[in-house]
């Protein structure tokens with residue numbers, strides 16, 4: 452029942468974070484999704500609670516120990532789980548992957564790295580997938596986990612307030628969104644420039660509105676993100 456996330460992190464207080472608010476927060480209260488945040492440090496084997504060590508071969512930074520990560524993982528028990536290590540070297544998260552994860556029939560375990568990384572052997576031994584949220588470097592995987600979770604949660608049945616919103620999105624699937632306007636129909640900005648809402652939107656002609664929005668979406672996509680368009684266009 453509902454999508455369940457396990458979080459393996461050195462900062463369990465970072466969850467649910469922003470996901471306790473707004474749409475995802477309401478969905479959490481409604482039990483449409485749930486989470487279990489584990490502190491990796493609780494699985495350290497020594498009295499100093501050591502979780503990391505220096506890298507073999509030398510170099511800067513520290514590496515999270517395989518044995519500690521595995522102990523945390525095994526504490527989750529035998530429930531089937533999709534295991535994801537959040538790391539900038541993973542495949543980049545996109546909407547098809549988000550849709551796949553939101554529809555997962557198993558728990559999703561997210562390993563959030565810190566320091567230089569995680570001992571490769573625990574990733575290999577437990578067949579972690581690696582996922583990145585984009586081509587830049589964060590100081591840790593936790594914000595990436597929150598983003599991945601947010602993107603999944605908003606797709607769950609019963610989460611969106613307005614059932615129209617999801618359909619609207621599939622209409623413009625793969626394109627950037629057209630511009631939005633609300634009242635007043637004419638607005639003067641702080642420089643004294645008067646700005647009107649595009650006439651078609653106040654015309655009441657729903658066919659024309661739809662056509663205009665589609666054209667706007669296409670033009671925006673062509674200008675800003677041509678990589679999103681199929682090769683034919």
Ligand code: 6GU
Pocket residue numbers: 536537538539582583584585586587588589590591592595596
């Ligand atoms: Cl998943 N982790 C970190 N540390 N940095 C990232 C990232 C993940 N995705 C993009 N940058």
